[in-house]
Amino acid sequence: MNNITDIIIRVFSGAGASSIIFFSTIIFSLPLGLLITFARMSKLKVLSGFAGFLISVLRGTPLMLQLFMWYYGPFYLFRVSLGLNWRLPAIIIGFSINYAAYFAEIFRSGIEGIPVGQYEAASVLGYTNSQTFIKIIFPQMVKRVIPPVTNEIITLIKDTSLAFAITYTEMFTVAKQIAAAKATIIPLLVAGIFYYIFNYIVAFVMGRIEKSFNYYK
Amino acid sequence: MSLFEIKNCKKNFDGVPVIKDISFKVDEGEVVAIIGSSGSGKTTLLRICTFLEYMNDGEMTYLDKKVVISENGKAKYIGQKNLSIDALKKNKELIKIKNYFGLVFQNFNLFPHWTVLKNVINAPISVEKRNKDEVIEKAMMYLKKMGIENKVNSYPCELSGGQQQRVAIARALCMEPKIIYFDEPTSALDPELTREVLKVIKELANEKRTMVIVTHEMSFARDVADRVIFVDNGVIVEEGNAKEVISNPKMERTKKFLQKYEE
Ligand SMILES: Nc1ncnc2c1ncn2[C@@H]1O[C@H](COP(=O)(O)OP(=O)(O)O)[C@@H](O)[C@H]1O
Ligand SMILES: [Mg+2]
Numbered sequence: 001m002n003n004i005t006d007i008i009i010r011v012f013s014g015a016g017a018s019s020i021i022f023f024s025t026i027i028f029s030l031p032l033g034l035l036i037t038f039a040r041m042s043k044l045k046v047l048s049g050f051a052g053f054l055i056s057v058l059r060g061t062p063l064m065l066q067l068f069m070w071y072y073g074p075f076y077l078f079r080v081s082l083g084l085n086w087r088l089p090a091i092i093i094g095f096s097i098n099y100a101a102y103f104a105e106i107f108r109s110g111i112e113g114i115p116v117g118q119y120e121a122a123s124v125l126g127y128t129n130s131q132t133f134i135k136i137i138f139p140q141m142v143k144r145v146i147p148p149v150t151n152e153i154i155t156l157i158k159d160t161s162l163a164f165a166i167t168y169t170e171m172f173t174v175a176k177q178i179a180a181a182k183a184t185i186i187p188l189l190v191a192g193i194f195y196y197i198f199n200y201i202v203a204f205v206m207g208r209i210e211k212s213f214n215y216y217k
Numbered sequence: 218m219s220l221f222e223i224k225n226c227k228k229n230f231d232g233v234p235v236i237k238d239i240s241f242k243v244d245e246g247e248v249v250a251i252i253g254s255s256g257s258g259k260t261t262l263l264r265i266c267t268f269l270e271y272m273n274d275g276e277m278t279y280l281d282k283k284v285v286i287s288e289n290g291k292a293k294y295i296g297q298k299n300l301s302i303d304a305l306k307k308n309k310e311l312i313k314i315k316n317y318f319g320l321v322f323q324n325f326n327l328f329p330h331w332t333v334l335k336n337v338i339n340a341p342i343s344v345e346k347r348n349k350d351e352v353i354e355k356a357m358m359y360l361k362k363m364g365i366e367n368k369v370n371s372y373p374c375e376l377s378g379g380q381q382q383r384v385a386i387a388r389a390l391c392m393e394p395k396i397i398y399f400d401e402p403t404s405a406l407d408p409e410l411t412r413e414v415l416k417v418i419k420e421l422a423n424e425k426r427t428m429v430i431v432t433h434e435m436s437f438a439r440d441v442a443d444r445v446i447f448v449d450n451g452v453i454v455e456e457g458n459a460k461e462v463i464s465n466p467k468m469e470r471t472k473k474f475l476q477k478y479e480e
Binding site for chain 2 (some may be wrong): 045099115117118120121122123124125126127128131135136140143191215216217
């Protein structure tokens with residue numbers, strides 16, 4: 001019994017590291033995703049083409065590989081050794097940029113789904129392009145993207161375990177270490193339960209946010 | 218005095234001429250109805266008048282402001298080098314002229330995330346920087362006139378089509394435009410809702426508001442408009458006093474068109 005409590009506490013201590021990855025990724029990838037959306041939707045062919053290429057590479061290669069690139073890249077490219085302190089920044093950069101690419105595509109389809117009449121009504125009323133975006137398009141986009149963004153966020157929770165690939169000690173890594181040391185599967189089950197609870201909370205919160213937008217269709 | 222004038226307007230889409238050579242004027246206090254079969258270029262014409270679309274050649278004047286002049290067979294917009302929708306959107310000079318007119322769309326185009334009141338007051342406050350309390354007072358007055366003062370806190374999705382269109386008219390009115398364009402304001406509505414919308418437009422006509430109305434409601438056009446313009450295939454075929462043209466058209470094409478509306 002004591003043994004299990006001990007396992008739970010130790011696995012849970014790894015959850016802090018997972019949460020850091022999770023929340024940092026959310027905070028950085030959402031605005032970054034919006035910037036990539038702007039680039040992707042730009043009338044400048046060079047910019048939109050570059051953004052399109054970036055998105056396809058980020059979505060078309062494994063996240064684990066991207067994490068390796070961010071972590072080991074500086075050493076192999078520039079022969080700079082950033083040491084273990086570089087591990088967390090590399091993870092956050094890797095996750096944020098990868099998720100930004102997914103969010104960018106979600107935002108773009110959210111914006112493109114807004115009827116052209118909204119822009120035209122705004123134009124005739126004299127709103128500038130930026131006012132139109134901020135006051136009329138963006139708020140409607142937010143409502144439209146909540147369900148697909150929720151899906152991505154739930155995937156992100158599970159993806160945080162990929163950080164073990166560059167031996168960053170988050171929840172999954174801890175669970176694996178204990179499991180190996182004590183020859184038991186229980187730590188992994190405990191970790192699974194934590195991931196599930198975390199997901200449940202996130203799904204609940206996102207559901208609430210989605211509902212709060214139900215005041216209009 | 219004429220508030221608006223368009224001269225020798227030409228517009229083509231991908232080389233296909235849609236408006237071939239159209240000129241007309243709108244005087245202060247006048248109600249002009251534009252009629253014509255579907256595809257004849259009526260919407261395109263209103264979109265040109267409201268800067269949603271550009272013309273390829275011609276001239277356009279609002280009051281004493283020349284907005285478009287013709288230069289070497291090409292339209293030249295003030296404050297703008299290129300002819301493109303994008304350039305129109307970015308043109309700061311045109312934003313000032315936009316407060317001369319309002320446009321009521323066929324499918325209302327209200328902002329769904331805002332209440333009725335916010336739909337009506339936001340542009341006067343945040344675009345024209347007018348005093349908030351005064352704008353709200355004005356908005357309430359117009360909403361009342363439209364018969365929807367009890368819906369101010371509703372969202373557009375909670376209203377019938379007829380109510381939404383009346384909000385859209387209030388939204389246009391609250392900008393205090395000199396001229397209001399309507400593009401088939403009732404063709405998305407069933408007959409009963411059509412009646413309530415036509416009724417409020419008629420009241421506006423009685424107040425001598427300047428309006429240009431594209432419509433398929435011939436009896437409405439005859440009763441409400443001072444002048445009617447029949448457009449066919451990108452040109453004006455016949456124009457004149459609304460009662461005379463609709464009851465007694467001179468041109469063969471007008472007669473043929475109007476026959477379709479006789480019960
Ligand atoms: N953006 C556009 N691109 C290409 N063709 C267009 C566009 N807008 C309108 N047209 C064409 O121009 C013609 C006139 O259309 P429109 O002005 O909508 O007519 P109406 O309002 O009288 O029914 C139609 O043949 C239509 O297909
Ligand atoms: Mg039309």
